[in-house]
Amino acid sequence: MIDVLNRLVDEIEEHLGDALDIDALAASMGTTGYHARRMFSSLAGMPVSEYVRRRRMTIAASDVIGDEDLLSIAVRFGYGSTEAFGRAFRAVHGASHGDVRRHGGPLRSQPQLRFRLTVEGSSPMHARIVERDAFRLIGHATRVPLIHESVNPHIQQHIASLPAAEHERLKQLSAAEPAGLLQVTADVDPDYSEGSELTYLHGVAVDVSAATPDDLDGIEVDAGEWAVFRTSGPYPASLQSAWSATATEWFPSNPWRLRPGPSIVAVLERSPDFSTATCELWMPVERS
Template sequence: MIAELNRLVALVEDHLTDDLDLASVASPLGTTEYHLRRMFSSLAGMSLSEYVRRRRMTVAAAEVLGGDDLLGIAVRYGYGSTEAFGRAFRSVHGVSPGDIRRRGGPLRTQPQIRFRLTVEGITTVDARITDRPDFRLVGHVARVPLIHEGINPHIQAHIASLPIEEHARLKDLSSTEPAGLLQVSADVDSDYTEGSELTYLHGVAVTDATPVPDDLDTIEVPAGTWAVFRTGGDYPAALQSVWAATATEWFPSNPWRLRPGPSIVTVLDRSDDFSAATCELWLPVERA
């Protein structure tokens, strides 16, 4: 995976002034656009689209300082007007192209990324692979922003809005793995961008034969393979740590890649105040 990501970075450099067709790039690298985007964002700490924008504006700054026509520069980097180019330029450098020409700076440089695999073994990742037939996720859905660290207050508010007896009703409906009450994230931005919206479902997994009340939302999940990661400790810090370790340690070391589908967390055990918990993280995967 590290070699594929470095090849992607090299291709980005070759296509700074035109659109890179990531789907056509992923296939020769032996992976998928979905997995490539998710691994890039997890390891680089920024989405691929954000990295491309920063690199374009870094290189474009030299042309701005060189006195080239601003509209020509804007068009060369994929912007239809100097206004749109100016907004992108300001978002990276904090000043407009005109300010740069008058004062010569300040300029913020995005260096070209290089991925390296460091063998440290900091995090032990306990995982199992399981094949599951198709099933349904049923419960209560909300659209919430993606937050990488700490408790997501939007998810908290969604769960808190449900009557206490509703949790028991949902749990009684559970009829297949993953068992128990589930935290489901679906329709996640492929770049895994902080603040982007996702579909969150608080509910359970059921078989096709399970009758589902009309007042519940449903997510259909096709048959496929899942990697299941178990973690225990401070909640949600331990869970988020293992989530990160799947990208930095597990996927680069194993012949599996992410495939589109919901990610699922099931809480197996928890303290009374939910400050600690034992959880399983279910991720949809396929052989690389």
């Protein structure tokens, strides 16, 4: 996977002024656009689209300082107008292209990325592969922004809004693996970008043939294989560390890749104040 990401970076560099088809590029390298985007975002700390914009504006800055008309520069870097180019330029550099042309700065550069795999080997990941028939997730769903670090207050608010009796009711409805109360994220932005919206469902898994109560939301889950990672320790820090480690350690070292589908967290045990917990992270995968 590391080699695929580096080849993707090289392709981006060679076609900075073109519209990039990430799905086609990933397919030509033997993987999927879905998996490539998720791994890129996890390892680079930014979506592919943001990296492309930063690289374009880094290279474009040297042209802006020159005498060439701004529309020609904008078109060369894939923008149809100086206004669209100007918005992207300001977002990256924090100054308008006019100010930079007059004063030579300020400029912020995005170096070309190069991915490397560092194998520590001191902290083995507890993972297993599970094959599941199709099933259904039922519960209470809402749309929330994606937040990579710390507790998501929008999810906290959603869970807190449910009465205690409803949590017990959901537990009684649980009838399939993963068992127990589940934290489900679905419809995630392909770039996995901070602040993008996703569907969060607080609920349980049931058989696909089970009826969904009228007052609950449902998510249909296709049959397939899942990588299941067990974590234990401070919550949510240990869970978030494991999530990151799947991209930095597990996927680059194993013959599996992500496939579209919800990610599921099953809380197996927790302290009364939820400061520590043992969890299972279920991620939909397929052989690479």
